[in-house]
Amino acid sequence: MSVDERRPTKVKRLPREVRERQILDAAVRVFSQHGYHNASMDEISEVAGVSKPMIYAYLGHKEDLFAACIRREATLLIDAIAEGVQVESPPDMQLWHGLRAFFRFVGEQKESWRVLHRQATSQGGPFSDELLAMRDRAIALVDALLVRSATSRGMNEAATKSTEALAAALVGASESLADWWLDHPEVSDKVVAGWLMNLVWMGFGDLVDGNVWTPVKPEDGQS
Amino acid sequence: MSVDERRPTKVKRLPREVRERQILDAAVRVFSQHGYHNASMDEISEVAGVSKPMIYAYLGHKEDLFAACIRREATLLIDAIAEGVQVESPPDMQLWHGLRAFFRFVGEQKESWRVLHRQATSQGGPFSDELLAMRDRAIALVDALLVRSATSRGMNEAATKSTEALAAALVGASESLADWWLDHPEVSDKVVAGWLMNLVWMGFGDLVDGNVWTPVKPEDGQS
Amino acid sequence: MSVDERRPTKVKRLPREVRERQILDAAVRVFSQHGYHNASMDEISEVAGVSKPMIYAYLGHKEDLFAACIRREATLLIDAIAEGVQVESPPDMQLWHGLRAFFRFVGEQKESWRVLHRQATSQGGPFSDELLAMRDRAIALVDALLVRSATSRGMNEAATKSTEALAAALVGASESLADWWLDHPEVSDKVVAGWLMNLVWMGFGDLVDGNVWTPVKPEDGQS
Amino acid sequence: MSVDERRPTKVKRLPREVRERQILDAAVRVFSQHGYHNASMDEISEVAGVSKPMIYAYLGHKEDLFAACIRREATLLIDAIAEGVQVESPPDMQLWHGLRAFFRFVGEQKESWRVLHRQATSQGGPFSDELLAMRDRAIALVDALLVRSATSRGMNEAATKSTEALAAALVGASESLADWWLDHPEVSDKVVAGWLMNLVWMGFGDLVDGNVWTPVKPEDGQS
DNA sequence: TATGAATGAGCATTCATTCAT
């Protein structure tokens, strides 16, 4: 058996499914390194150990290939988070576990995260649509969490209006913090998640409780 | 035939300074519309009303040109923020005015913002370095603010370690919220800034005060 | 799982002859639709319901395949014409029946005709040789007819020299008229054949009879 | 002067107009040799002594380039014919001079003729439209000639219906005869034109005069 | 100063063709 693996016949003849995974793996790697535009199909095919025609036959054009990468990685991320969250838990625990799962994913799947965050956010191309949609979904989920939480604590008007915006802010903060964390691996994911949790959850709690910050002199806020 | 025809006004001999501004304006516009890679030097030269060799003579290669755009726009943003902040004010007011200036800038200079946020973040060309440096500077400023604030309120250890990370989170939250706001122009910049201020400042205040969130059951945090 | 599933009827083991016909049919169809170059072996194999390796095994390379198509269809055409012509008849009747058979074939086998006329004429691949040879054969046949006819009516020198050229002209006229006819299906094949017959036969008859057209002023013909 | 021509500066800097002609010349040559599909832009650029980007800048995509070739050559042909024909002459003389001009053109501009006849006729591609249109125009002109002629001689019904078809036949005959002639250069263009003129003009004259050919036994024509 | 003219170099894509099974 091991001999077979060491000396593959000149041309490995693998089932489509396997090849597709190989290709996607290579593509994620290359896209994550060079970015969408600077990534060449040649390099991907080389890294995948597969000729270009196979890529086109199985995954389609460059754009399709990229979209497939995004879709796969985004699904992985979402699944990871979903797996972490317990639906029955109170909102804060859900958020907490969601954040932890998120940071764990970022820490373990650096390349996936880079593709998702760096490339797809960039701009243009029909794929960013796909990713922005998933980002919006994440925001909506957080929003729902915030709403539930606020409701249970007695929502006031100020909080009501702001939940969607704050959900967006939280997602952005998570992304940015994830980037920061990649440069500071000495901190554990648990700690990082804790910081963010404090910032956001406590801050939001204050808002809900009517414990709001306002400029000392109201007129200072005038534009 | 006549003297006028031999020296048509078409060939304007403009001072270098003016040409450079024309070119940068055009470049920002085109980069912001198509993204760095899809923007072609041809289109930029056309929009600028200047031939390509001039662009190369004045601003250098495409990368240089892009970096120049980033630099100019980032400087504008930073100046706008700096102008809003009063150095003598207490930390919260500084942050408040900084945020307000930031959102005002985003609202008024949409193209600039798009170039800064979308293009430069995207992929690690040599230019993103430039931008990341400025982003880091912003983070450092916020960090300093947080430190000052925490110090004045009696910093505890938990807060000390976290300031830089939280500054990064805040910057990310601001960016993300700015994007959200561009899709929800019905909200005033003041209100948006207020939301973020509450979230962050109050949350950070809680942290400093030792009023921290922790998982209900500590063991839940185990990975 | 069951025996039936292990030997699905899907894999028909057909005799070579049948497969070849399937393939040729498909090839004629595809070539006639897209032209030689734009026709892809993939599409042919798909239309034929046969995998590509089979095509190569049975009919050889693309060029060979095309040549085989040409040969088959040209043979069909020639047979159709030969069947119409009665060898015993006088030359004019032979030509007449030949033309009729030709137009009938064009009307009934449009795809065959398109392959023969459009594709093969077009470009000097090595296949067009094959077709040009058959075309030359047709011209030679017509030439023989003209010679016989002229001889029987007392050939003069002018006619002698011209028969081969006129045969070529007649073949070209037939082809062109066939194309015209495909766009004017309201005319019957008999009528069309009649027109051409008149034009050519009568004109040739005049020539043989010495009833020739000459420029009014001979010097007009000088170049 | 001659020295300058022998040692051009490394990069000749010619006005656009000149380059376009060079490119078109090369394109006609290459297309005529290899056919549209087998002609590569690389070879054209090489033959033209110009880099590919210039071709694209000046003449556009391959299809556009080909269409430009067709258009130029077709215009040359039509102009050559138009120049030969004297509008005031009687129909037969017009046809005569038209044919003579046509054969002269074919003899002198073999490459042009090959591009026009072989390539464009082939099929598919959006360019053949362009050429077919010009062919139709030629047919229409001949048709008009036939109609005028028939009218002046007392047109009968049989002739009336057939003119358009016969015009198509004549054009096809000319093309085919031109091809034949290219293989038989020993015959003068004048003689060839004379043969065709006789065939067609006399035959058509017979038709107009009611001197028609019919199958000996009418029932022979039944299908 | 200012530009039309020119190109090297690369990239996505496709297709006929052939193994290994």
Next chain:
DNA sequence: TATGAATGAATGCTCATTCAT
């Protein structure tokens, strides 16, 4: 017999960049 899997080799096209004027 029959085919899914695999590729070498082109080819059309684009773009940043630079001369020669």
